[in-house]
Amino acid sequence: MALVKSRLKIFLVDDDPFCRNMYLQHLENLGYKDITCFENGADCLAHLFLKPDVIFLDHSMGTLPGLTVLKKIKLFDPDIHVVFLSGSANIITAVKALKSGAIEYIVKGINEFENMTKVLSRIAEIKAS
Template identity: 50%
Template sequence: METQNQFKFFIVDDDVFCANVYEQYLTTLGYKDITAYSNGTDCLNNLHLNPDIIFLDHNMEDITGFEVLKKIKRYNPNIYVVMISGQENMKTAIDALKYGAFDYVIKGKDVCEKIGEVINKIIRVKEELAKSNPGIIKRLLSIF
């Protein structure tokens, strides 16, 4: 595990058990800056803490995952949001990506492996962005 990629994670899931599983897994990967929220509102109220990656449950009580996703993206389009859902639904996955999610993960036995794969994808994307002209990326992102 390369420690130069220390990300700040938010885990947003009203299922405390799931949130704990993700948090434990991230800890075993060597990450330390992890905050779990049991609802979307608390997550949105803490975006000023500038998380790099948010694992966001699609199905929550107080406010839907999509609403939270849209608000996160309006607040800061550079935050990587990974939608996590209990059901395998193509439309939900497509909508998540349409609204700006970086990826869509389905809850299941291999959810932690999938989370690990997504983090590796994000690391690769960030490396590519850093190699190419960072000025262009910033300008592109400011348009949206």
């Protein structure tokens, strides 16, 4: 699993610098090294050529909503694992995200670090098999 962890390329997309830095620190503490941060969906989309394995994607971001970005990511490469992050426990948004291809929907402020760790373990298992 450590080998997979060191090889995972992660994008972190959140317009809130506090959240972005907090999640970055958590991922680094877990031992992930190849992490690229973006403050908006457009910048993330412009860098998909870097072929990330995992994208943590905020729901509410400026002019390009997370759901729109998610759909464009999946059009570019359906094998990218997208984890949706939201400050809202809105079931309708969660269902839309999962139906659009997100592997997980994590609500900010409700065990998000534990949930991020769990989903990364799941993705590492998928990548290792």
